[in-house]
Amino acid sequence: MSPSEHRPVHVPVMPREVLQWLQLSPGLTVLDGTVGAGGHSTLILKSLGDSGRLIGLDRDPMMLRLASQKLTHSNCQLIRSSYAEASAALQQLGVPRVDRVLLDLGLSSDQLADRERGFGFDAGGVLDMRFHPHEGQPASELLRSLDQNTLEEIFRTHGEEPAAGKPVSTAEELESCVCDAVGAARNAGGRNVATRVFQALRIAVNQELQHVERMLTETLPAILKPEGIAVILTFQSLEDRLIKNAFKGHQGWQVLTKTPVTASPAEIRLNPRSRSAKLRAAKWMGHE
Numbered sequence: 001m002s003p004s005e006h007r008p009v010h011v012p013v014m015p016r017e018v019l020q021w022l023q024l025s026p027g028l029t030v031l032d033g034t035v036g037a038g039g040h041s042t043l044i045l046k047s048l049g050d051s052g053r054l055i056g057l058d059r060d061p062m063m064l065r066l067a068s069q070k071l072t073h074s075n076c077q078l079i080r081s082s083y084a085e086a087s088a089a090l091q092q093l094g095v096p097r098v099d100r101v102l103l104d105l106g107l108s109s110d111q112l113a114d115r116e117r118g119f120g121f122d123a124g125g126v127l128d129m130r131f132h133p134h135e136g137q138p139a140s141e142l143l144r145s146l147d148q149n150t151l152e153e154i155f156r157t158h159g160e161e162p163a164a165g166k167p168v169s170t171a172e173e174l175e176s177c178v179c180d181a182v183g184a185a186r187n188a189g190g191r192n193v194a195t196r197v198f199q200a201l202r203i204a205v206n207q208e209l210q211h212v213e214r215m216l217t218e219t220l221p222a223i224l225k226p227e228g229i230a231v232i233l234t235f236q237s238l239e240d241r242l243i244k245n246a247f248k249g250h251q252g253w254q255v256l257t258k259t260p261v262t263a264s265p266a267e268i269r270l271n272p273r274s275r276s277a278k279l280r281a282a283k284w285m286g287h288e
């Protein structure tokens with residue numbers, strides 16, 4: 001889909017809280033490691049003034065095209081890169097370290113809305129789910145190549161789907177499995193179980209947990225200035241646990257959020273996607 005055909009639909013999650021925990025002021029250099037269509041970045045830029053600088057990264061070229069339509073200010077640069085490889089991206093720009101890092105993990109509503117990408121269970125047939133069209137294996141191939149035990153493990157750990165256990169090795173089987181799951185969720189009036197199955201597959205296809213782990217252990221300590229702040233939003237408890245443990249388990253971090261910050265009931269009513277969001281912030285004290 002070309003950017004001109006697509007107007008961003010993604011609504012940034014916890015915008016007020018993100019700005020509050022980032023503690024922005026004019027002149028700072030900020031890395032938005034998951035720039036998406038630039039929702040948070042637009043707000044961040046307003047606090048940085050002309051002397052500040054914003055660098056936006058995304059793994060998905062389509063999202064970068066959307067971001068570039070919105071983030072046209074000369075103090076903003078966009079690079080296609082994983083946040084895990086932020087050190088190399090910053091080196092390219094001659095920026096050794098930054099004052100703030102924002103990570104808003106997972107999927108954008110704009111990616112979900114593009115039916116050709118296969119991120120949602122109402123997708124137009126192709127089970128691709130890759131953030132980058134040439135990186136890794138599409139979901140349909142992964143489903144074909146993995147054995148049942150591995151798939152069950154993916155659905156159980158990445159999707160936290162306790163009912164995982166049904167044989168799923170093709171897109172057709174996944175579709176039927178998801179249909180059953182959607183029916184069960186509707187009957188129970190609960191959260192759509194199919195969402196968790198698709199989330200699990202997307203996380204596996206894009207090796208998202210590996211990128212998060214590398215960001216936490218290698219990248220953030222290498223790119224944050226002393227007393228620089230990282231703010232991370234997660235939408236899945238396995239990811240949140242990784243963040244919590246990394247912040248608590250390394251003496252270089254001073255944890256700013258004692259418990260995770262969640263969206264207000266008013267925001268959840270307006271933007272249901274914010275329901276599962278958890279925000280954690282920590283200050284890097286500078287000893288690796």
Ligand SMILES: C[S@@+](CC[C@H](N)C(=O)[O-])C[C@H]1O[C@@H](n2cnc3c(N)ncnc32)[C@H](O)[C@@H]1O
Pocket residue numbers: 010011012013033034035036037038039040041057058059060063081082083084104105106107108109131211
């Ligand atoms: C929730 S959206 C971000 C939305 C953005 N904060 C906004 O307000 O518009 C997450 C974005 O992160 C990107 N992404 C996922 N994994 C990534 C990675 N390892 N490195 C860089 N970007 C990544 C996705 O392509 C998606 O565009």
